[in-house]
Amino acid sequence: MTTETVDYDLLIPNNVGLAGDPKLRRALEQWHPGYIDWWMSMGPDGFQMADVWLRTAISVEKEGWAKFDYVKMPEYRWGILLAPEVENRTIPCGEHVGEPVWTEVPGAYRAMLRRLIVIQGDTEPASVEQQRFLGSTAPSIYDMRNLFQVNVEEGRHLWAMVYLLQKYFGRDGREEAQELLERQSGSADKPRMLGAFNEATPDWLSFFMFTYFTDRDGKMQLEALAQSGFDPLSRTCRFMLAEEAHHMFVGYTGVKRIVERTAQAMADGGVEDPYDTEAIRRLGVIDLPAIQRKTNLHFSLTLDLFGSEESTNAANFFNAGVKGRFHEDRLEDDHRLVDSTYPVMRTVDGDLRQVEVPALNALNARLRDDFIEDCQAGITRWNNEIAEHGIDFEITLPHVAFNRAIGEFGDISVTPDGSIVAREDFDGGRGDWLPTTEDQAYIESLMQPQLVPGEFAGWIAPPSRGIQGKPTDFEYVKLP
Ligand code: BYC
Ligand code: FE
Ligand code: FE
Secondary structure (H helix, E strand, O other), X not given: OOOOEOEOOOOOOEOOOHHHOHHHHHHHHHHHHHHHHHHHHHOOOOOOOOEEEEEEEOEOOOOOOEEEEEEEHHHOOOXXXXXXXXXXXXXXXXHHOOOEOEOOOOHHHHHHHHHHHHHHHHHHHHHHHHOOOHHHHOOOHHHHHXXXXXXXXXXHHHHHHHHHHHHHOHHHHHHHHHHHOOOOOOOOOOOOOOHHHHOOXXXXXXXXXXXXXXXXXXXXXXXXXXXXXXXXHHHHHHHHHHHHHHXXXXXXXXXXXXXXXXXXXXXXXXXXXOOOHHHHHHOOOOOHHHHHHHHHHHHHHHHHXXXXXXXXXXXXXXXXXXXXXXXXXXXXXOOOOOOOEEEEEEEEOOEEEXXXXXXXXXXXXXXXXXXXXXXXXXXXHHHHHHHHOOOOOOOOOOOOOOOOOOHHHOOOXXXXXXXXXXXXXXXXXXXXXXXXXXXXXXXHHHOOOOOOOOOOOOOOOOOOOOOOOOOOOOOOEEOO
């Protein structure tokens, strides 16, 4: 039984009727200490005792679902919240299209659902692990708070998946829930499941790029899972999406403020050439070509998260009705796709060409195309910032085949503008296309903490406003 109002009396706030489900409650309460241990050892390093002005989800209504207050992160109320049930919802795609949604796991799709939920769950704590050392180099108290907000909510997203595992997958689910706390980002023997979640997030530009691009993969995947015929998964993902918007906001505004500061410093310092790295770095800001190289890296790593462009797994997920397309319920076609085609890019005779393939096999490519479109809007606004300062430079998304490890382009070398080249030529161009050790050393040299409320590090502009009506110089984090 689920309710609109959230029960805050239990250890685990929830709207899934936990008080009346002792078996599930016991399973989750047994998992809880391990989670806290994980949070203390792998969560934000050095700030667990700070009072952070955080948003906590307290309802699942469209408006007013969150409250803001000072919280010590280990005391954050990680809850289990499902979006309200949609009356008479039906399975939106595949061979069961139009049938009532499932409220229990269909036996035939149990393995498939379990795998999707585990993969989704695995990314959430992974990102917290990747970001755990960033607090100590925060460019402001405002940014520090945003980092921790993202971190506690990724923690809640882990809870969301663990709820599904414990409630619907019995013993297997409990084992998977345990393993979600055991794998570790970047670990040699127990790494996280997907590539990008084992990469480092060594500096704040990377953090903003990660939240711009990789959290947006989160959005796209959650949108696709929100279309699931397994209704508890759908409702869980729908509520996660409400939180996800802020993560992408942090990334979008973060990069925008860096670009703005660079453009401003160049204009003030009379540096016109965006490639005059030395002069620009002397101003203490990040040159636009280095920002482009970080864009190239994070975009290409994130594209790998969509899997192979042509995938029978993806076709099976869709056919079964366990994972839909982006906005499946708003698309107008037969939602079965047995006879339709979709254009994907392939390497044909040493060239990159669009080829029509069966639409069912191209669902990863399609979601990735939707993702790329979603990425572009913010980049256009970054570029406006550059143009407004009279600087001749545009940040662009590299070609989809650039720097890829998974799928059709995984074993060829392609330049950012889409030419297939020999491995040696790619290695020769690498320093122009991907962050170099000098870029990294320079960026890391800028990462000095700025802990005075209202003050911002010199390489990033202040935000145009604070959080939830508070001023930008509000004490968003009170250090102990
Ligand atoms: N790395 O048919 P294929 C988020 C595996 S982010 C390593 O091409 P499929 C968040 C694949 O598992 C969103 N392995 O792909 C963001 C398969 O293995 P098996 C996370 C990879 O299965 C920021 C094999 O290769 N959610 O929430 O159609 C902060 C062939 O697979 C990779 C999801 O991803 C890779 N990159 O699609 C916090 C949604 N790619 O089965 C959070 C759930 C593929 O042969 N996951 N493989 O052993 C899925 O929908 C699918 O698993 C994928 C892959 C889209 C990831
Ligand atoms: Fe998440
Ligand atoms: Fe996120």
